[in-house]
Amino acid sequence: MQSASTLGYPILTTVIFLPIIGALLVLCISRGKELWIKSASLFLLTLTFVLSLPLFVLFDKASHSMQFVERQEWIPALNMQYYLGVDGISVLFILLCSLLGILCVLISWNAITSKVKEFYISLLLIQGAMTGVFCSLDFILFYIFWEAMLIPMFLIIGVWGGPRRVYSAVKFFLYTLVGSLLMLIGIIVLYYQGGRTFDVMVLMGQQYPFSLQFWLFWAFFAAFAVKVPMFPVHTWLPDAHTEAPTAGSVILAGILIKMGAYGFLRFSLPLFPQAAVAMAPYMLALSVVAIIYGAVICLVQTDLKRLIAYSSVSHMGFVTLGIFALNAQGLEGGILQMLNHGVVTGALFLMVGVLYERSHTREIANYGGLASVLPVYASFFMVFTLASIGLPGLNGFVGEFLILLGGFKASALAGVLSATGIIIGAAYMLLLYQKVFFQETNPKVQGYTDMDAREILTLLPLLILVVWIGVYPNAFLSFMHVSVSDLVLRLAEHGAVPLKALEAAALK
Amino acid sequence: MDFWSQLQVMQPEMWMAGLAMVVLLAELMFQEKTVIALLSGVSVAVVAVVNLMTPSGAAFGNMFLSDGYALFFKYIFYISALLTIFISVRYLRVEDINHGEYYSLILFSTLGMMIMASAGDLIMLYLGLELMALSTYVLAGFRRSDPKSTEAALKYFMLGAFSSAILLYGISLVYSYAGTTIISDIAQKVKDPGFRGSGQLVLGVVFLIVAFGFKIAAVPFHMWAPDVYEGAPTPVTAFMSVGPKAAGFAVLTRVFIVGFGSASVDWQLILSVMAVLTMGVGNILALSQNNIKRMLAYSSIAHAGYALLGVIAATPEGVSSMMNYLFIYAFMNIGAFTVVILLNSKSSKGESLDDYEGLAKTHPVLSALMLVFMFSLTGIPPTAGFMGKFYVFQAAINAGYTWLVIIAVIFSAISAYFYLRVVMYMYMRDPKTTVELLPAPTETVAVFFMTMMVLYIGVLPSYFIQLARTSMSL
Numbered sequence: 013m014q015s016a017s018t019l020g021y022p023i024l025t026t027v028i029f030l031p032i033i034g035a036l037l038v039l040c041i042s043r044g045k046e047l048w049i050k051s052a053s054l055f056l057l058t059l060t061f062v063l064s065l066p067l068f069v070l071f072d073k074a075s076h077s078m079q080f081v082e083r084q085e086w087i088p089a090l091n092m093q094y095y096l097g098v099d100g101i102s103v104l105f106i107l108l109c110s111l112l113g114i115l116c117v118l119i120s121w122n123a124i125t126s127k128v129k130e131f132y133i134s135l136l137l138i139q140g141a142m143t144g145v146f147c148s149l150d151f152i153l154f155y156i157f158w159e160a161m162l163i164p165m166f167l168i169i170g171v172w173g174g175p176r177r178v179y180s181a182v183k184f185f186l187y188t189l190v191g192s193l194l195m196l197i198g199i200i201v202l203y204y205q206g207g208r209t210f211d212v213m214v215l216m217g218q219q220y221p222f223s224l225q226f227w228l229f230w231a232f233f234a235a236f237a238v239k240v241p242m243f244p245v246h247t248w249l250p251d252a253h254t255e256a257p258t259a260g261s262v263i264l265a266g267i268l269i270k271m272g273a274y275g276f277l278r279f280s281l282p283l284f285p286q287a288a289v290a291m292a293p294y295m296l297a298l299s300v301v302a303i304i305y306g307a308v309i310c311l312v313q314t315d316l317k318r319l320i321a322y323s324s325v326s327h328m329g330f331v332t333l334g335i336f337a338l339n340a341q342g343l344e345g346g347i348l349q350m351l352n353h354g355v356v357t358g359a360l361f362l363m364v365g366v367l368y369e370r371s372h373t374r375e376i377a378n379y380g381g382l383a384s385v386l387p388v389y390a391s392f393f394m395v396f397t398l399a400s401i402g403l404p405g406l407n408g409f410v411g412e413f414l415i416l417l418g419g420f421k422a423s424a425l426a427g428v429l430s431a432t433g434i435i436i437g438a439a440y441m442l443l444l445y446q447k448v449f450f451q452e453t454n455p456k457v458q459g460y461t462d463m464d465a466r467e468i469l470t471l472l473p474l475l476i477l478v479v480w481i482g483v484y485p486n487a488f489l490s491f492m493h494v495s496v497s498d499l500v501l502r503l504a505e506h507g508a509v510p511l512k513a514l515e516a517a518a519l520k
Numbered sequence: 521m522d523f524w525s526q527l528q529v530m531q532p533e534m535w536m537a538g539l540a541m542v543v544l545l546a547e548l549m550f551q552e553k554t555v556i557a558l559l560s561g562v563s564v565a566v567v568a569v570v571n572l573m574t575p576s577g578a579a580f581g582n583m584f585l586s587d588g589y590a591l592f593f594k595y596i597f598y599i600s601a602l603l604t605i606f607i608s609v610r611y612l613r614v615e616d617i618n619h620g621e622y623y624s625l626i627l628f629s630t631l632g633m634m635i636m637a638s639a640g641d642l643i644m645l646y647l648g649l650e651l652m653a654l655s656t657y658v659l660a661g662f663r664r665s666d667p668k669s670t671e672a673a674l675k676y677f678m679l680g681a682f683s684s685a686i687l688l689y690g691i692s693l694v695y696s697y698a699g700t701t702i703i704s705d706i707a708q709k710v711k712d713p714g715f716r717g718s719g720q721l722v723l724g725v726v727f728l729i730v731a732f733g734f735k736i737a738a739v740p741f742h743m744w745a746p747d748v749y750e751g752a753p754t755p756v757t758a759f760m761s762v763g764p765k766a767a768g769f770a771v772l773t774r775v776f777i778v779g780f781g782s783a784s785v786d787w788q789l790i791l792s793v794m795a796v797l798t799m800g801v802g803n804i805l806a807l808s809q810n811n812i813k814r815m816l817a818y819s820s821i822a823h824a825g826y827a828l829l830g831v832i833a834a835t836p837e838g839v840s841s842m843m844n845y846l847f848i849y850a851f852m853n854i855g856a857f858t859v860v861i862l863l864n865s866k867s868s869k870g871e872s873l874d875d876y877e878g879l880a881k882t883h884p885v886l887s888a889l890m891l892v893f894m895f896s897l898t899g900i901p902p903t904a905g906f907m908g909k910f911y912v913f914q915a916a917i918n919a920g921y922t923w924l925v926i927i928a929v930i931f932s933a934i935s936a937y938f939y940l941r942v943v944m945y946m947y948m949r950d951p952k953t954t955v956e957l958l959p960a961p962t963e964t965v966a967v968f969f970m971t972m973m974v975l976y977i978g979v980l981p982s983y984f985i986q987l988a989r990t991s992m993s994l
Contacts, residue, residue, distance in 0.1 A: 043884075089985040090911065127880065130947075152910075156901035163895055166940070170948045171880075178948050182940060189900075189936050193929035196910070200917045200925075 032140035076498035100495030116259035134164035180251035191238035198231030229287035239272030253321035258365025266358035289507040295336035302329030303433035334415035342418020349411030381453030407481035526579040539563035540627035547620030560623035588991035610960035629655035633767035672751025683734035690727025735768030749817035758857035798825030833919035855970035878951025904977035
């Protein structure tokens with residue numbers, strides 16, 4: 013097992029706090045020196061990414077226990093610890109997080125012109141907080157990162173977003189806050205039931221009565237379902253994604269909404285296995301609704317970003333379907349699909365951002381025939397479109413295939429219904445591609461310049477990932493095998509619901 | 521204990537009384553009011569130091585208690601008095617109400633609060649409360665040429681007089697039941713099974729709740745707060761929303777947990793209903809306010825509701841969480857008011873929400889500070905507001921009041937909207953006018969200090985929580 017000491021530096025702390033300390037440094041740069049601010053942010057995030065790479069290389073794939081663990085007393089008065097660690101479920105997200113951070117700076121280079129300093133400070137702060145969410149093993153530490161992220165995100169959407177930004181920002185904030193606060197109550201109750209500790213690993217090592225699991229499951233569900241977002245609490249997402257600036261959309265789609273699914277994996281399933289098993293049918297049903305509903309809505313969207321936003325609802329439906337299939341295939345597919353979705357949807361938002369910088373419109377009707385004007389751009393977009401549809405050989409296929417496999421095992425009906433989601437998915441993405449890139453060349457798009465080096469550099473890493481995961485998924489799946497099978501074992505061992513408890517719950 | 525060593529226990533109060541009078545007289549000698557401000561600031565600091573060296577103990581037959589509990593509250597008072605003095609200097613000049621009595625009134629009011637926190641006897645408590653209240657009535661009306669300020673003072677005085685009368689009535693009812701006004705003796709009487717179920721006691725308890733509810737501005741006894749907070753000079757509003765409120769909590773907790781801790785009267789239920797109403801009315805009415813002082817007034821009503829949860833829990837944990845909450849609240853609330861004061865100049869009042877439009881563009885630092893205070897008041901980590909709320913919720917859940925906490929979190933989610941609105945105005949709108957900012961050095965020091973504290977306690981609250989816990993030996 014890798015520990016922090018063998019590495020020479022506390023890697024998780026570094027990856028979390030380098031951007032946060034960096035934000036303080038950027039704060040000290042004078043307002044006028046925008047180039048300095050941008051370069052400093054780029055440098056800091058690149059450094060963070062480089063320093064996070066050992067996680068990928070040194071991670072012990074044969075162990076399901078927490079690795080790179082760091083543990084310190086933090087608030088002894090309230091039994092809170094500074095406790096970090098990663099396992100096969102979380103490690104890849106930290107890498108994705110630090111990669112997308114760099115891309116967000118690159119894509120915002122020319123797009124953000126007002127309050128530049130504040131923007132990059134927000135970006136750095138959110139980067140640190142998001143990473144923190146994925147490696148916290150103390151509930152309160154987790155909660156603090158989880159909530160602290162809201163402040164910069166609120167500002168990113170509300171200050172630098174589109175025309176309806178304020179409405180979207182507030183909606184986003186309030187939705188998430190309500191969910192999180194209910195989870196906070198759940199955390200406190202768990203603290204007392206689990207022997208006065210916020211230590212996630214200790215809490216996981218215990219069994220809770222079914223009725224308690226039941227309530228806590230829903231308390232945590234409130235927070236995670238809003239973040240994912242699951243139907244019917246998804247309505248903040250189209251607004252937030254659409255109105256956010258490109259970097260904001262990328263963070264939202266790439267990382268932020270993964271946190272909900274991650275929360276299910278990290279907390280809900282292992283802590284409340286009985287409730288998870290008992291509630292799984294409902295969760296599957298909600299997932300299927302999200303898949304089909306999201307996809308159908310996409311068919312009628314006229315706004316580029318809104319279309320991609322709704323496709324996220326559909327894709328995240330697949331993720332939750334995989335998770336609540338509660339078998340190895342489903343779980344692995346779910347985790348991989350979270351990564352895939354982060355890469356592909358992140359890339360699509362970046363692509364739209366690139367286009368928006370030239371046209372300043374998101375209406376699909378304002379485009380047409382782009383393929384002849386922007387050939388490089390069109391090729392990139394094609395690859396990401398196909399990946400989003402799930403073309404074999406690209407990453408989307410592997411994830412969706414595994415999820416469907418797991419889904420069929422759990423419930424044939426859910427499997428069949430969600431498979432239709434893939435078909436509708438192909439329909440709306442290809443229609444989109446056709447309307448934007450083929451057909452008559454819209455006179456408005458004449459004279460656009462193709463992607464420059466900075467933009468290509470922004471998208472290239474994601475393109476590589478799309479192909480890499482698609483061709484050799486095992487490079488990534490191998491990280492999660494052991495952790496996932498441990499989770500499945502746990503669910504099988506502790507997940508059986510005592511019949512009496514079910515009856516009692518039904519009577520209530 | 522002989523007389524002199526009993527007096528020793530009262531040292532800080534005596535020093536405060538003496539120094540307040542010195543400040544009052546100094547007004548005759550010094551034309552320059554800054555000197556008086558300085559003198560009063562030094563006075564508070566001196567008293568704070570003296571307080572550290574004061575032996576703890578009870579004096580005059582338990583009428584006056586100098587214990588950790590009182591000490592903790594007194595430090596909240598010192599901090600809020602000191603910060604109020606810091607943020608008043610320029611404001612008084614700008615508003616043309618630069619009279620020296622102002623500072624001595626703050627000191628007298630603080631003295632009243634100190635006596636309240638230390639009161640081990642209902643009459644002593646009443647004395648402190650009146651001293652505090654009378655000084656703040658005058659302070660509220662200090663902008664005497666402004667009808668709003670006068671109205672505030674009058675309203676505050678009328679309703680305050682009512683509540684004092686009710687308090688006295690309550691005390692007399694309790695006395696008629698227990699035969700004593702010493703709180704610890706009342707506790708003995710209440711325990712006696714022969715005394716249980718007396719109508720006088722129930723009525724007395726209800727009257728005390730009404731009177732204290734008025735001081736902490738709990739619903740339905742909050743009606744005075746918005747008007748008074750809006751009309752009073754802003755530094756006074758900042759002071760009133762923290763000091764007297766904390767003092768109200770100090771006596772409420774001591775009287776109910778020590779005095780009626782084992783009474784058959786279910787005062788916790790009454791307080792629970794009040795807490796729900798307080799959080800509800802405070803947060804919901806704050807939603808529609810366009811005057812920031814009024815908005816903060818409703819917000820401070822709501823915060824009393826959260827702090828009440830700690831009292832209702834009635835466990836050592838609950839009480840210390842309430843103390844910790846009030847301590848944190850002092851920094852974030854006075855901080856928010858300081859930003860309002862900083863925006864106050866001859867040309868603009870800085871009180872309407874419109875004055876905050878685009879502030880992030882014209883004054884980025886000031887808006888960033890306001891942002892911290894607003895998020896702290898909402899209770900978003902990593903600010904102190906979160907730690908305060910968290911600890912209170914935790915204590916309440918442990919005491920079995922999960923339903924109350926659920927209501928509290930729903931209302932605190934609602935509260936996010938009006939705090940965010942300020943942030944929205946600052947960051948997401950374009951400025952219409954540029955407000956000139958000429959902060960006095962004292963204000964700058966104060967506002968940065970408060971921001972630092974809000975962030976520091978938000979990340980490392982251990983020391984303060986531990987302090988509240990060890991002080992909490994009632």
